[in-house]
Amino acid sequence: MLRSFLQLFSGSLAGKLAGVLREVLLAATFGTSGMVASLRAAQSATLVPVNFFTADSLSAGFLPLYTRYRETDAHRAGALFWWIAGLLLAASVVTVALLLAGAPYWIGVLVPGFGASERALTIEFVEIMGLGVPFYIAGGLFSYLEMGHGVYTLASARATLQSAGMIAGTLAAFALNRPSLLAWGFTVAYVIYAAWGCARIVRQNWVPLPSGLRREDVRSVAREFWHIVKPLVLVPILLQGNIVAERAVASLLGVGTSAALDYAKLISDTGILLFAVPLGLAGLSTISKMSDAEAYATLSRLMPPLLLATVPFSTGLAVNSHWVIAIIYQRGQFDATSTHLTQIILWGYAVGFWAQVASYVLVKALSAKLRNGEVFRFMAVALLSNTLINFSLYRVLGPSVLGVGGCAYGVVLLVLSARALDVWPVVVGRLAWLALGSVGYALSSLAVVGQGGLGMMEAALWFAAYWIAFITAVPVLRGDVRSIFARWRTAT
Template sequence: MTRIFFRLLLGGVTGKVLGLLREVLLAALFGAGRVVAANRVALTATLIPINFFTADALSAGFLPLYVQYRTERPAMALVLYRTVRSLLTAFSLLLAVALLLGRAAWVDLLAPGLDPETARIAATMLGIAALAVPCYVHYNLHTLVGLAHDDVRLINIRPSAQSLGLIAATLLAYLTGRVELLAWGFTVPYVLLWLFGIYWVRRRGYLAGVDGDPDARLPDGSGRRLALRMFWHRLRPLLLIPVILQGSIGVERAVGSLLGVEVVAATEYARFVVDSCMALLAAPLGLAGLASFARMEPGAVAGGLRRLLPPVLFVTVPLSLILCLNSTGIVTLLYARGEFDEQAVRISATLLLGFALGIWAQVIGYTLVKVLNARGRNFQVAIVMAISYTAAAGLNLLLFRHWGALTLGVAASVGGLLMFLVSARLLGVLGFSLKLAAALLPGTVAAGALGYLLAGPGLLRLVASCLGILLVWVGYAALLPGLRRTFLLGIWARLTGLAGRKSGV
């Protein structure tokens, strides 16, 4: 699992560097106004229905079963792939048509606070983005086929390709004045990624028949029915999850539109910072966990989690402190140029503060949920997600008139905390996690106090605050024997072990 995690992590770095360039360029050229808000709404309107039907179906329904079949009955793995591919083809084509025909009504429902001109721009962009739906869905399937073979290349190239497309589209939209071109930055990369995915899985022979023999006899119609039945058996407990998850995202977008166009645009600028951390930590951990924990014996799962959680906590807690205490400085450093004015800085920093409060819990919660998926405990996953996202949506609806933009971030953090607590309880590591958190609490308070005193306007104070937090944090862990053994030595062992494997030792 460690090897897969670091490969996903290193592959995501390039994509995040390009993603930062994309967001900085978008902020400088278009600020946090109606064009950016329309683009955010259009992409959300495209992704919500896609993820509503496919996200859990693929990651939690298809992948674990495909891995199991590859080990036990290789021919059935190919049958499962072909069956799921046929279902996704029909679904994605129907969805693309539905989005094209109903784009105006869908935008009005998702973002009721938009003014008519912004809503019109968003509907135009949605029509363009909808063209990429079949390619997006099939590429997701190809990435999981690769992951089942411990190949993360298709996952790693996605963020870079998407960011390059959006950078090119941003420049074209600004230079030509045709703002709808922003949406082609989503569509064109996924058409190209889909074509490359087809080429890659065939070149690597991942879709060959039994034991790599393409001429091996595949199961008959009864085999296809069995594959579909097993897929449905794994997927059925998850049907509630997309309703809750995508509903929560829809509520967040609707609340943002009611708070103003700038909040819609600024939400994604703040989310980019937090999502970058999630993409570099939580997503690799979760995906690696799907492949690794699925192969573990039942009695080894808790032990594997006890080895995994300490270094994750050690990294994510100071990260959360840094983002919270320096939200204004970080937003100013990244975005405050060109059309991105002081109002945009203030709103984005407020949102970042709220999101960052619970980033440590979100990373761990996401990872634990994926472990539950890998163990086939999908009904319990539905419980975790229902609690987490219902709470987030409820907080957004109840508090947005009182807390304003901060509500969006705080609601997401509360949802992440609940996801962590409930999933840890179900996996039998809640007590262990709480003991670790309690041991870290004094260091958290000390590091936070110093970081707060050093924080302020300007790059120098931003750097001083970040370094102060890190020094106090590492020093606290080094002074206490229990923490030194649990965190520092554990991380060192993992890093040296990885280096030894790379060098062939």
């Protein structure tokens, strides 16, 4: 699992660095303008219907089942792949047709607060990005097939390739003053990704043509796949419905808020992509082979260092969010007003960052143990909490409601999943100490009043000094650090 995590982590790190560069360029060239808001809305409009039938089917259904089949019956593994590939091909064709024909109506629902010009531009972007949907889906399937063989090259490179395409699109759109090139960057990136993935799996001969495939085999595989994913059928509706609700609330709060939302989420999502996603995906193929006792022992060893890394980061990001955004984005068309608006949204996401990372890993562990009924119930409660907060409080809290809702989602999901996996006793004691430390850090940081570069250096030094001293002073946290170093020395 460690080797798989490291490969995915390195890919995620490269992808995140490319993503940061992409967002910095977008902020400098177009700021929080209507063009950026339209691009964000078009990406959501394109990917929401796609993720209805890909996200959980591939991660929680296809990958664990394919991994098991491959060890026991390669013929059934091949049958599963070709059956899934046929379903996804049909679904992608229908999705493209619906996007091209229904874009005006779909955009009206997704971003009700947009004006006529922003809606028209969003529709144009959707029509271009929609052409990339079949390639997006195919590339995803190829990457999960590769993971089923213990290789993570496609999965680790996906984010980097998407960002590279969108960087090229951003530069071309700015240089040629053609906004449509922003969307073409997304589509062309996934055409290349799918072609590359197809070439890799053909070269490895992982899925030979189904010459001897029998109808009985397909039916048997389909029944078992359906048994696994049936509890998760409604999860994509909840997840994508939450994205739609979040995007709609952002548009009601103004075009600037809609554009700033993704600038804030890029920062908060960094940890999820760097730590949670590699751990979660590696765990799907690793924990699925473990007994319940082995899975519990693995998670009990994993959670303390994960909390030690993420809780201080959450607090530091929340306290210093203004400086973080100014360093990353504030240049060109991204002015002080854009910085303030993004910081308001980021604060709530930062407070709940640790919970989203930890809960993602635990939910993937539940899926690996085929406990998808619990996954659905837990995610339903967490997502509904987020949606209710967004719609009921957006007039009161303004743009900050988006981050507050995201924080609530992570905390609720963490509590429910940790209790279900019996690791709550491991989590709660450490969280109590880390919460106390976070309050102390936030209050003590009020004394750091420097401005500009000197103030940033003072804040960074105080962050490091405070948390080193606090963790050293608390016996249970100090013991966790010693255990981490002991395991690292043993492993190396």
